[in-house]
Each structure stands twice: as structure tokens, then as C-alpha cells.
Amino acid sequence: MLGYENKFEGFLFERLSSESQEASISIDDGKISIYIDDRVIASELEIANIQDAKNINFVDGRLFVPTDVINSEILERLTNKRENFVRNLEIFTVKKSLILSLILVFFIVGFRASIPHLASFAVRITPQSVEQEIGRNIFKIFEDIELLPTDLPRWKIDAIKQRTKPLFANTNIEIKFKKSGIIGANALAFPGGPIVITDDLVRLLDNEDLIVGVVAHEIAHIKLHHSLNLVYNTMGAGVLATIVFGSNESILEEISAVSINAWAMSLSRKSEMEADLTAVEILNESGMNPRLVLDALRTLFDKTCLGTELENNCGDSGDWMSSHPASIERFEYLENAILKI
Ligand SMILES: [Zn+2]
Numbered sequence: 012m013l014g015y016e017n018k019f020e021g022f023l024f025e026r027l028s029s030e031s032q033e034a035s036i037s038i039d040d041g042k043i044s045i046y047i048d049d050r051v052i053a054s055e056l057e058i059a060n061i062q063d064a065k066n067i068n069f070v071d072g073r074l075f076v077p078t079d080v081i082n083s084e085i086l087e088r089l090t091n092k093r094e095n096f097v098r099n100l101e102i103f104t105v106k107k108s109l110i111l112s113l114i115l116v117f118f119i120v121g122f123r124a125s126i127p128h129l130a131s132f133a134v135r136i137t138p139q140s141v142e143q144e145i146g147r148n149i150f151k152i153f154e155d156i157e158l159l160p161t162d163l164p165r166w167k168i169d170a171i172k173q174r175t176k177p178l179f180a181n182t183n184i185e186i187k188f189k190k191s192g193i194i195g196a197n198a199l200a201f202p203g204g205p206i207v208i209t210d211d212l213v214r215l216l217d218n219e220d221l222i223v224g225v226v227a228h229e230i231a232h233i234k235l236h237h238s239l240n241l242v243y244n245t246m247g248a249g250v251l252a253t254i255v256f257g258s259n260e261s262i263l264e265e266i267s268a269v270s271i272n273a274w275a276m277s278l279s280r281k282s283e284m285e286a287d288l289t290a291v292e293i294l295n296e297s298g299m300n301p302r303l304v305l306d307a308l309r310t311l312f313d314k315t316c317l318g319t320e321l322e323n324n325c326g327d328s329g330d331w332m333s334s335h336p337a338s339i340e341r342f343e344y345l346e347n348a349i350l351k352i
Pocket of ligand 1: 228232283286335
């Protein structure tokens, strides 16, 4: 600690007294003495506090009011404020980083938890034209990566289009037939449309009525805005990843690839149930057999899973069955919904 050799003039108030007398104090190496007429009346005094950066209250109850303002650095040293401040600052740094980490964790957890809410809010305020634009753009990207022109004969496509036509009444959703790579026998619904049916699915079902069932399910996804919701959720996850990892391009590319994959595969179970039940309604309203969704599911299950090692967990292949695993539960709620019509 630096030594100080300072004397200050002022007024001294004895304990509980309102009367003052001229006095002076000396501050020597942090130790304070009080003088009246150059005579020491008290020494090695302890300061209780300093008010208004001026009035010095001593622990013994005396008050000294200096005539001139005492250098603030001296006052700080006297009260050990400076040391306290530095000490507090050090503690605060640890505390501060802890608090900041906690805020960050809560922000990330909170943000992650709020993505679905933000996504459904965004879905509600998205105009149909924007949803369709998003769908068209994603379809184009997906088409470049994964889809090839169809190999199906023209008459087959026309027959399916004719058969599914009533489902598209009052919508401007398009249906597209494409040959697929990794997604196999599949059907996809892009936000606001289009719906893509792969050649493999058409061949696997080998029945236009059953394709009607699958198409009804995909239309239901579009009407319920499930795909748009998923897009917004994926975007939220991308924003979160950018916050956590920074805008590292390779990580973002990785996330995009994973997201596109996930997007094709991972509409939630709840969304699937909603789409199934809405498909039953759509079929019914279109004057078609509401059983077609269930029939399509059962047929796909029988053809791709039954009697194979996938029978108990029919979700490991890269096709419609993997994103739409057939389950007793699914068959049951569909049966119940159909019976209620
Ligand atoms: Zn689905």
C-alpha cells in the first residue's frame, strides 16, 4: 500500500453532537489522527463510512467534515473501497461468466423449446401464396438432388390423375410423378404443394385406388401446413446451430443435408395421425371410400414389411413406410375414424 502524508482542515462533530469545532485530520499510511489546535486528540481511528464522498464517519461516532474535498483516491484507500472494488470485480468476473453461461444455456434451451411455437406462429401468418412459393423452391432443390423424370407410362399417370382428381377440388395443389433415388417407394408433400409420387410407390401399390389413399394423406399434410411447419422448425434449428457453432459453412451444409433428409422422413407421429384422420375426411367429402388410407397402409405393410425382418419395426427402409411406420395403433385409430363416418 502506498503511504500518504496528508493533513486536511475541517470541522469535527463529537459523537451525537450537533456542535462542531475547527479541527484537522492527518492521514498517514492509511492511519487517521484528529488534531485540535495542532494537538492530537485521537489517533489510529477507524472509518465507519464516508458520506457524499466527503463526510467521514468514524467508528467511535465522531464526524469530520473537511473544508475542502479530499482526493477521492485517498478516500477510497481509507475505506478500502478500492481494494473491495477490485476484489468484487474479480469475484464478479467469475460470477459474471457463470451468469452469462447460464443466460446462454437458458437462451439456447428456451430458444430450442420455443422453436415449435415460433414455427406454428409463423405458419399462421404465412399467406398461402408465400407457402406455395416456399414449397416450389424446396421442390426444385429436392428435384435437383434426388428426383429424375418418371418412367411410368403416360396412360398410367393419366389414370391416377383421373382417379385422384376429386381430392384436388378447390385446391391448386399439383401432383408430380418422379423416379427416385434414395427415397424409394415414397410420396412427399411440399408446403402448399406439389405432391410427389415416386414410380416405385406406384409400382409397389399397383392399384390406383390405393394411390388415392396415399394422395389423400399427402393432401392432408398440405392442408394442415405440416410441411411448412417442418420447414420453419428446420430454419429455427439452423439459426440455433449458427448461434452455437457460428456460421461455419461445413457445419451448416451438414445441417442442411441432414435437415432435407429429416424433412422427408420425420413428420412427427402426431402430424401423421392428424394427416391420417384428415385424409379420411377428405376422402369422404370427395365422395370416395374413406377406407382407402387404411387399405393403402395395410397393403404397403404387407408388401414391404410382413414376413421380413422389418415386420416388428417397419421403419428402417428408405421409403414411405419408414416415414409412415404402420402400427397397430395406426390401424386402430383409422378403423375407429372410418366407423364413425
Ligand atoms: Zn405423412
